[in-house]
Amino acid sequence: MLRVFLTITAAALIAAAWIIWDRTRGPVSTPIADFSAPFIFGRFAVPPDNPLTEEAFSLGRHLFYDPILSGNNQVACASCHVQALAFTDGLAKSPSLSGGELGFSSMSLANLLWGQERFFWDGRAASLEEQALLPIQHPDEMDQDLDALIGELQTSRAYRKMFRRAYGEVSADNIARALSTFMRMLISSDSKYDKYLRGEERLTAQEEHGRKLFMAHPDTKVSLRGGNCIDCHSQFLTSGFRDALDGFSNNGLDSDEDLPDGLMAVTGNPAHKGFFKVPTLRNIAVTAPYMHDGRFETLEDVMDHYNDGIVVSDTLSPLILEADNAPQAGQQTVGLRMTPEEIDAIIAFLHTLTDDAFLTNPQFSDPFEGGT
Structure with missing residues (x-):
């Protein structure tokens, strides 16, 4: 009996010691299991103070889907970024808390490890970590005070444990780091096009x-016909180019009189007036409506714009202005002037960029629904 008592007592002491140690130890750093990045997407960088870990990803996933991040506890990041829609919301412009609409369409969150290093349509955030906190605090988006949010999270035993394991403490910086880790892991690389590149499938x-x-x-001089898409949408990522501000462009939507500020509001440079971020075309078939203000409902509408609907303005991209498949001059409109068959072919290719595995991956889904 004494031996049994001593055994139970020792076990209890070990358990108690484990609990105390777990509460006081620093973060746990478990590398993301089986993480691999498609080499054809090119180089990427992760902040040294925010490595990709399982603990950070799990915390970020929970925060992303939790309406606790909003002031009224009713709006989550996932409210405007729906997985089945490639983390867009299917609306021309997302709804505002104060009624009406926000200024921009909800952007897809796919493949944020690559591409431009500035975020939002107008490039106002210089990092994913900065981007993560802006909607939370915006009065028309989530309207949450960060100090109040920290207080709410600290009352949750589950969140205290997740923050402790991921970063050590609940703080605004660590909220941003966790959300950024989750978003960086939203990698879409298993579409039909990707399988074609890997030699696993053939295109029609x-x-x-x-x-x-x-x-x-x-290039009409050599009878080369083209859609000019790659001039702005990098070949494999199909998003804007990374270097400097090459990933932003004026793509001929408005005249000088109606041209919104766009990137100029951030840089103060008049040459950037009407510049908006070039979005990824990954999963483009499920992310309608299109453009920064959702003005085009279908891919056909988008192609019609580039084909003969370009509006000339002072900052229009010369890559668009010079792109014309017709040899004769004097046309009344600026655009690609492609045939209906060519337009249909480009749209067919764009559909090969749909990644069903990405749209249904349970690792990216709502953890509160599945209990994971």
């Missing part, structure tokens, strides 16, 4: 025609 004749048009800048 129409899709292949569309791919070639997508990659080509038209």
Whole structure:
């Protein structure tokens, strides 16, 4: 009996010591299991003070789906970024808490490890960590005071444990780090196009025609027809280019009189007036409506714009102005002037960018619904 008592007592002491140690120890750093990044997407950088860990990802996933991040506890990040829609919301402009609409369409969150290093349509955030906190505090988006949010999170035993394991403490910086880690892991690289690149699938004749048009800048001197897409949408990522502000462009939506500030509001440079971030075309078939203000409802509308609907303004991208498949001059409109068959082919190719695995990946889903 004494031996049994001593055994139970020792076990209890060990358990108690483990609890105390777990509460006082520093963060746990478990690298993301089986993490690999497609090499064709190019280089990427992760902040040294926010490495990709399982603990940070789990915390970020919970925060992303939790309406506790909003002042009224009713709006989560996932309210405007829905997984089945490639983390957009299917609206021209997201709803405002004060009624009406926000100024911009909800952007897809796919492949944020790559591409431009400035975020939002107008580039107002210089890092994902900065981007993560802005909607939380914006009065028309989530309207949450960060100190109040920290207080709410600290009352949750589950969140205290997750923060302790991921970063050590509940803080605004660590909220931003966790959300950024989750968003950095939203990698879409298993579409039909990706499988084609890996030699696992073949494109149809129409899709292949569309791919070639997508990659080509038209040159009538050598009878090269093209859709000019790659001039702004980098080849494999299909998002804007990384260098400097190359990932922002004026793509001919408005005249000088109606041109919104766009990137100029951030840089103060008049040459950036009407510049907006070039979005990824990954999963583009499920992210309608299109453009920064959601003005185009379908891919056909988008192609019509580039084909003969370009509006000339002082800061219009010369890559767009010079792209024309017709040899004769004197046309009344500026655009690609492609045939209906060529337009259909490009749209067919764009559909090969849909990644069903990404849209349904349980690791990116709402952890509160699945109990994980």
